[in-house]
Amino acid sequence: MTINTAAAKKMALLWLAGGGTTSVAAEAAGVRPSTVSSWRRNPVFAEELAAVRAVYEQRPQDVGALMRRLEEAEQRFARRPGAVTVEGSSARVHISVPAGATPRERERLVARGVARGIARVLRERGEAGL
Structure with missing residues (x-):
């Protein structure tokens, strides 16, 4: 199974x-x-x-x-890391941060995840060229 x-x-x-x-x-x-x-x-x-x-x-x-x-x-x-859930006028980005990550690594991973999420929302809305 x-x-x-x-x-x-x-x-x-x-x-x-x-x-x-x-x-x-x-x-x-x-x-x-x-x-x-x-x-x-x-x-x-x-x-x-x-x-x-x-x-x-x-x-x-x-x-x-x-x-x-x-x-x-x-x-x-x-939910997959990097997935974006859009609810009304807000979007939620799902970010995976491994246990034991340093604060600097966490910050980097979160920033990258948010950037990817924003890019995805803009692509889906046809606003990528803005």
């Missing part, structure tokens, strides 16, 4: 939020335990895990709320 990374992360979230071990979550997601351990160190994954756990703890029998939260997490995981 082939599963995409976002779906695998969603499956791991479900098991971890429910109290499963890293090994159990890895088996359910179809990845190695070291992969789940790596995901757990990622701030985005950690935030999503905390959010899913909160739903589990606050409304353990509300399966609909849990599934909606897991779908939101999967959508967030599926």
Whole structure:
């Protein structure tokens, strides 16, 4: 069975939020335990895990709320670095900064990501020549 990374992360979230071990979550997601351990160190994954756990703890029998939260997490995981989401008159650029990056590296990566995002929005709007 082939599963995409976002779906695998969603499956791991479900098991971890429910109290499963890293090994159990890895088996359910179809990845190695070291992969789940790596995901757990990622701030985005950690935030999503905390959010899913909160739903589990606050409304353990509300399966609909849990599934909606897991779908939101999967959508967030599926975003590619450099992707641009345009909502009305604002745009959100998705930037990936590796853990352990120095402040200078972060600044450089963010600046480059924002520049690429602006260029993409301008191209899509036909304003590249401005």
